[in-house]
Amino acid sequence: MADTPRRITLNDIARACNVSRATVSLVLRSSPLVHADTRERVEAEMRRQGYVYNRAAANLRQRVSSAVALVVNDVSNPYFAEFAAGVDEALAAKGYVTLLGNSNESAERQRQVLGSLMEHNPAGIILSPAESSEFSDLERVIGPQTPLLVFNREMAGKASKGFAFDFLGLDNRAGARAATELLLARGHRQIAFYGGHAQSSSCRERRAGYQEAMAAARIKVPATWMIETAPTRLEGNAKAAALFVAGAKPTAAVCYNDAVALGLMLGLLREGRQPGVDFAVTGFDDIPEAAVGMPPLTTISTDPRERGRQAALMVLERASTPGMARRKVVIPAQLTQRDSTDLQR
Amino acid sequence: MADTPRRITLNDIARACNVSRATVSLVLRSSPLVHADTRERVEAEMRRQGYVYNRAAANLRQRVSSAVALVVNDVSNPYFAEFAAGVDEALAAKGYVTLLGNSNESAERQRQVLGSLMEHNPAGIILSPAESSEFSDLERVIGPQTPLLVFNREMAGKASKGFAFDFLGLDNRAGARAATELLLARGHRQIAFYGGHAQSSSCRERRAGYQEAMAAARIKVPATWMIETAPTRLEGNAKAAALFVAGAKPTAAVCYNDAVALGLMLGLLREGRQPGVDFAVTGFDDIPEAAVGMPPLTTISTDPRERGRQAALMVLERASTPGMARRKVVIPAQLTQRDSTDLQR
DNA sequence: CTGAAAGCGCTTACAG
DNA sequence: CTGAAAGCGCTTACAG
Numbered sequence: 001m002a003d004t005p006r007r008i009t010l011n012d013i014a015r016a017c018n019v020s021r022a023t024v025s026l027v028l029r030s031s032p033l034v035h036a037d038t039r040e041r042v043e044a045e046m047r048r049q050g051y052v053y054n055r056a057a058a059n060l061r062q063r064v065s066s067a068v069a070l071v072v073n074d075v076s077n078p079y080f081a082e083f084a085a086g087v088d089e090a091l092a093a094k095g096y097v098t099l100l101g102n103s104n105e106s107a108e109r110q111r112q113v114l115g116s117l118m119e120h121n122p123a124g125i126i127l128s129p130a131e132s133s134e135f136s137d138l139e140r141v142i143g144p145q146t147p148l149l150v151f152n153r154e155m156a157g158k159a160s161k162g163f164a165f166d167f168l169g170l171d172n173r174a175g176a177r178a179a180t181e182l183l184l185a186r187g188h189r190q191i192a193f194y195g196g197h198a199q200s201s202s203c204r205e206r207r208a209g210y211q212e213a214m215a216a217a218r219i220k221v222p223a224t225w226m227i228e229t230a231p232t233r234l235e236g237n238a239k240a241a242a243l244f245v246a247g248a249k250p251t252a253a254v255c256y257n258d259a260v261a262l263g264l265m266l267g268l269l270r271e272g273r274q275p276g277v278d279f280a281v282t283g284f285d286d287i288p289e290a291a292v293g294m295p296p297l298t299t300i301s302t303d304p305r306e307r308g309r310q311a312a313l314m315v316l317e318r319a320s321t322p323g324m325a326r327r328k329v330v331i332p333a334q335l336t337q338r339d340s341t342d343l344q345r
Numbered sequence: 346m347a348d349t350p351r352r353i354t355l356n357d358i359a360r361a362c363n364v365s366r367a368t369v370s371l372v373l374r375s376s377p378l379v380h381a382d383t384r385e386r387v388e389a390e391m392r393r394q395g396y397v398y399n400r401a402a403a404n405l406r407q408r409v410s411s412a413v414a415l416v417v418n419d420v421s422n423p424y425f426a427e428f429a430a431g432v433d434e435a436l437a438a439k440g441y442v443t444l445l446g447n448s449n450e451s452a453e454r455q456r457q458v459l460g461s462l463m464e465h466n467p468a469g470i471i472l473s474p475a476e477s478s479e480f481s482d483l484e485r486v487i488g489p490q491t492p493l494l495v496f497n498r499e500m501a502g503k504a505s506k507g508f509a510f511d512f513l514g515l516d517n518r519a520g521a522r523a524a525t526e527l528l529l530a531r532g533h534r535q536i537a538f539y540g541g542h543a544q545s546s547s548c549r550e551r552r553a554g555y556q557e558a559m560a561a562a563r564i565k566v567p568a569t570w571m572i573e574t575a576p577t578r579l580e581g582n583a584k585a586a587a588l589f590v591a592g593a594k595p596t597a598a599v600c601y602n603d604a605v606a607l608g609l610m611l612g613l614l615r616e617g618r619q620p621g622v623d624f625a626v627t628g629f630d631d632i633p634e635a636a637v638g639m640p641p642l643t644t645i646s647t648d649p650r651e652r653g654r655q656a657a658l659m660v661l662e663r664a665s666t667p668g669m670a671r672r673k674v675v676i677p678a679q680l681t682q683r684d685s686t687d688l689q690r
Numbered sequence: 691c692t693g694a695a696a697g698c699g700c701t702t703a704c705a706g
Numbered sequence: 707c708t709g710a711a712a713g714c715g716c717t718t719a720c721a722g
Contacts, residue, residue: 021694021717022718023692025718052466054714056401057405075426076426078421081422085421095461098445100442120412145352234633288577289578354698355700367708371701379707383707402700402714406714692722695718698715699714704709
């Protein structure tokens with residue numbers, strides 16, 4: 001292989017065909033202005049030389065962008081992996097490419113990642129914010145030009161005037177309330193809220209929904225029923241014993257998410273409780289594993305892949321319609337009932 | 346908001362500071378040639394105007410690329426999600442950005458995705474090929490210039506001369522052999538190989554390792570011990586009964602991967618077998634859930650996130666050293682022993 | 691239907 | 707230490 005062989009450009013094709021660059025450019029974009037014979041010749045030459053379109057150059061000239069940045073707090077989390085798959089699918093279908101960024105729940109890294117991606121001039125940004133991040137972190141680095149879609153989490157702080165963004169999220173409160181109400185309807189009174197980081201917006205909202213339902217049923221919730229964990233299967237498993245300390249012991253738990261719920265179900269066995277037999281559990285998300293849990297998990301279905309597609313379309317629509325009013329889309333909660341809440345004593 | 350306000354460029358900063366574009370450009374790259382006062386003034390002006398560097402323009406001029414394309418067969422698969430997180434982490438640390446693509450196991454989509462990403466002139470490509478894809482699919486679209494790293498799967502067909510690429514993969518054969526040998530050492534004789542698509546390269550290799558170990562132990566493997574499934578928890582669960590049809594019934598199974606193994610463990614309960622108590626199971630991958638399974642799963646640890654980092658570094662090294670000999674890196678198998686193979690009868 | 695020229699936002703020799 | 711000019715690979719009016 002020769003060292004750094006020059007890239008084939010429009011010029012090479014034009015010269016070989018004895019036409020101008022403009023003509024080749026028109027061929028590329030299937031303009032009807034070009035004579036069929038010319039088109040033929042040009043296309044054959046492009047194939048022959050192995051020409052590859054340089055979209056970056058075209059974008060620069062046209063002052064457009066064909067990339068959208070996707071920054072998530074944790075790509076390796078199955079929920080966001082599904083979401084990313086949906087985003088990429090919808091973007092690709094529209095001819096856009098996904099610039100991936102991972103903040104790992106660090107506001108500092110999120111700032112760096114966004115800064116780096118901004119230099120690639122994305123047509124828009126889809127951001128699932130790191131837990132501790134605030135608007136002020138974003139405003140400096142994103143600026144008012146680039147369409148921003150915030151997904152899944154409310155941000156801390158107030159956005160300053162002129163910093164507009166769209167929002168796509170889940171109805172966390174209604175979801176947790178529905179799950180709690182199902183358990184109440186099944187006769188449970190001692191119901192814990194299990195898992196999640198209490199300071200995260202989604203956990204706060206889900207706890208609020210739970211507390212609403214408990215208050216409506218006139219049940220006082222002791223502090224021991226509110227158990228905090230990392231939102232992972234690992235911690236959901238590890239902290240199961242915390243449910244059964246002194247005092248009124250729960251017979252059911254509304255879990256922060258499916259990962260925590262699946263972990264808890266294993267942990268319950270260690271504590272001498274059979275999930276779905278003498279202890280009821282609900283989840284949140286409906287990840288694929290939820291349906292094949294043991295027992296299958298009653299949960300709130302959120303269809304992360306579809307949310308990804310939706311987010312992509314929202315941000316592209318915003319990009320092509322700058323004047324459009326800011327939107328806040330909240331997906332209604334959808335309860336999917338399975339065996340984990342039908343106790344078989 | 347005004348409609349499409351012009352982007353701030355080097356020119357704007359230069360004009361405001363009464364210096365040339367060249368000077369501003371030097372400031373941007375922290376050149377020592379610029380006087381400290383000038384630098385100060387320029388930097389202040391950039392902050393004031395909210396200047397954002399246009400890396401695409403710079404890359405075009407410099408004829409370099411700051412993007413690497415990552416194309417995986419399934420982003421939503423936790424194994425590849427972890428891998429992607431590792432790739433992105435290492436690329437970001439080196440100042441590169443990740444262009445994400447998802448082939449969804451379709452050779453056709455893979456071709457489209459690669460074609461689209463190639464137009465963004467990536468510095469390199471990391472590809473975990475779709476199952477059915479062949480070299481001929483890639484050669485036309487990738488060409489000989491762009492460094493390619495194939496991850497995880499052998500491709501079908503022969504690469505033609507001049508189409509060079511690096512490879513990073515796991516020692517599937519040794520891993521499955523080690524798992525099988527552990528079960529043999531525990532006294533099992535009826536050992537099944539459970540799960541995976543028989544035609545995929547990784548499944549073929551893992552089966553070969555299993556058969557090697559069985560042959561060395563002079564055990565004949567009947568066809569009923571080789572069970573094919575999709576490589577998912579769902580199918581691993583669904584097909585458990587296939588292990589217990591007529592004839593010599595296995596007391597242990599070497600599973601294609603962890604997902605299948607975790608699914609199988611649930612399925613075994615349905616079949617009246619207690620995994621880790623009267624039936625032994627091994628996995629492959631060591632995904633996070635493996636450690637908290639019930640029982641915790643003996644498996645082959647492959648550390649997908651570290652593989653991602655490694656893949657990123659390999660492809661960048663190749664990009665900066667075009668002449669370098671082609672590399673094939675195979676990660677040795679690492680057996681992690683847990684309770685699922687220590688039967689407690 | 692095709693060509694010559696200008697320009698997208700940068701960097702890079704080359705002068706001074 | 708700073709400036710004027712050319713050029714990366716495209717597209718876009720504008721002529722013809």
